[in-house]
Amino acid sequence: MSERLSDTARKTTLEPLLETGWVLDETRDAIKKEFKFKDFADAMGFMTRAAIWAEKWNHHPEWFNVYNRVDVTLTTHDVNGLSALDVKLARKMDTLAG
């Protein structure tokens, strides 16, 4: 279903994300962002809400949490790189993190 983002899609959908704090992973075709929250409960609240969308779209993040911090990495294993699903989930996470 997924395919790797085309050069055009990278310009139109990926670049705007890079202005909201997402950065390209230097080691593989992935994007990552560090989210900071008020405290642990807020961070877990974010993860729980994001998890519901991830499951709904069957597209799951790699993420690390310690206290109020959540480090997210998004990539699409099926296509060995970034797909439209990563952009969709990244935007949703930005919205959820408010």
Add this chain to the structure above:
Amino acid sequence: MSERLSDTARKTTLEPLLETGWVLDETRDAIKKEFKFKDFADAMGFMTRAAIWAEKWNHHPEWFNVYNRVDVTLTTHDVNGLSALDVKLARKMDTLAG
């Protein structure tokens, strides 16, 4: 409130944990374990339940999730090493993952 585990406590409370899959971190005084679940929803269910106990005890894990895997590291920053809180949370997580 917390203090680092004494040598005696390490024998009596830490060693049993090391038989359930927890391992000592080689780089610092911490324990870690990789939990595997059926799928992402199960892994998130575990994290959500564990988070409630972590918050209740004001003692938070460092953890990484990708799909059905949750890698947990426990240590007590206040004492720069393992305390009884880590043992308590590790046991709770084993029960929850049960």
